[in-house]
Amino acid sequence: MGGAPSTDTAIIRRRVSRSQSQRGTEEPPLIKWTLIAIALAFSLVFLLLPLVNVFAQAFAKGWQAYWNSLTEPDSWAAIRLTLIVAAIAVPLNVMFGVAAAWAIAKFEFRWKSLLTTLIDLPFSVSPVVAGLMFVLMFGLQGYFGKWLEAHEIKIIFAVPGIVLATVFVTFPFVARELIPVMQAAGSEQEQAALTLGASGWRTFWHVTLPSVKWGLIYGIILCNARAMGEFGAVSVVSGHIIRQTETMPLRVQALYEGGSAVSGAAAFAVASLLALLALITLAIKTFLEWKQARDYARAQQLAMPTPESDSDTAFLARQNLR
């Protein structure tokens, strides 16, 4: 029954292809190539060229100048601070993200859609507003300002504020990546582990985590890239104190606004590190996407009734001989 119409389309398609040497669904070649050319030209001018330029400018004065501008104490302090902030913010968000994704993917509860929306909040709030929120909370004039001052705890214009702002801005990455992966994995493997006597903790480490590991790594590298690259929110809470609260993106801006040719080159040198991070992130992301697609295909294959291989028939034949 279903075969008849498809044969008809096949015939029509063949006729069309003879007369115009193209498929009915395809645009004429001129449109196709124009579109491709526009897309390529656009990404070349707006994406690739600036990126290449960053590296070109960074190395304009040679290797030695490049190296010097990175190891110069102020920039070196900025690099260290960025690494420290990422080292605190990323693990925190991994914990939050895994917990939130776990809750959303494996349980049914009343405020689930609210939680899902809340996780996305940092994506929709401007980073500057995010920074301001923390100033309003912990700044001198903020709600907790008096109390914090009395206990000599400094959050705004200090490292804790930078960490808080970074955690806020990068909050969604891990959870967002994990939720679909965890939902796809389902909970049967975990249930199987439970029936075999495994504790919840052990099930988590030996079954849940390995099954979402690629999604988790993907989330972590995206989270890390954003944590190191965040400018807006951090800029508001930082105070721009050289060697104390200046992260790499802030340092790039400060150097660039320095105006001199030397500081300009130094700005590009620090910026090239961030650009390099972006490239590495992209490379890992591409690899992980390829790997996830493969795992997904395998999972699909596992869920489907498979055509029995010869080995199954052979197995049954042997059983009958017993």
Added chain:
Amino acid sequence: MSIELKNVTKKFGEVTAVNDVSFSVNEGELMALLGPSGGGKTTVLRMIAGLEMPTTGDVFIRGQRVNDLSVQERNIGFVFQNYALFKNMNAFKNIAFGLKIKKWKRPDVEARVMELLKLFDLEGLEKRYPHQLSGGQRQRVAIARALAPKPGVLLLDEPFGAVDAKIRQELREWLVTLHHELNVTTIFVTHDQEEAMEVSNRTVIFSRGNLEQIGTPREVYEQPANEFVARFIGVMIVLELHVSKGVARLNELEFPSHGLPDGERLRIGFRPYSVQISSDVKAYRYRAILRHTYFLGVMLRVELELPSGLLIRARMTKEEYAFQGLADGKDVSFQIRQYRVLAREGEKLAPEVAVTHDVPLTLGEGI
């Protein structure tokens, strides 16, 4: 008594998935939980395993009330419908998982896994990951994994649901053989009545959360407790008759009224092969035209049209058909040899009514 459920009810929010179910499974028995999807059979299995908690009622395993025992403490082996193999572990590690949890010593783990690999004909495949195994191999790894820690009970959810139809039949026979060898109390869920009939010692039949009947395959087939079971197990033709002048009738067909007063309705059912057909129009009580013959394999289905237009779909063997010289369009006579009175939902029949009745040769007054 290996497993016992007492007045178990399970509600998911407003929906009652299992409604006041009680039954018991004997030690070493191979029991089927049978019913259409959504009947509550899988929920019952999961409650025995501890993957679901009953809303009310008690579950006992070997005399011990296990309501408060977690899944981990119940010592059951569970095989999931899609096997739920750990996809990041190879076959060996999958099977060894439960043993490592139970802190078996390494040489013991290896010996046990090897023994199971041999028993399940999986030798040489221990390094393969689930996605590198065929459907049947995955299922065997799943059963081996469930059996490895020597559970008191083996629970299987639709064990042959994800297997190709061609080898399903053979796998059924294999499960029976395996059960004979291991003699572990086994409960499996199926929606396929043929599978339940063939494999199980006894079958529990569920419909919409209710336990409809429990019995051996023969019992549920020959003495279905109600219309649902009768229709679900095999094919049954159901007629609704009106009682008038002490006889239950539907068009030309007449049956005893079984004590029902005039004006009442009586539901009866009979198997399609209870209809006896002869090409001699005087041989049996009713006349009909053979409208159409369908080829089903060993059996044939014949459609009889009565003078009133009523259609009866009977079954007979090819040999009988040929012997009687039947053909489409022929005038025939027929009778219904045996029938059962069917209870309405929630109705209980008197014991003397709830048996298979032979149709009397004559229907006099007062029968």
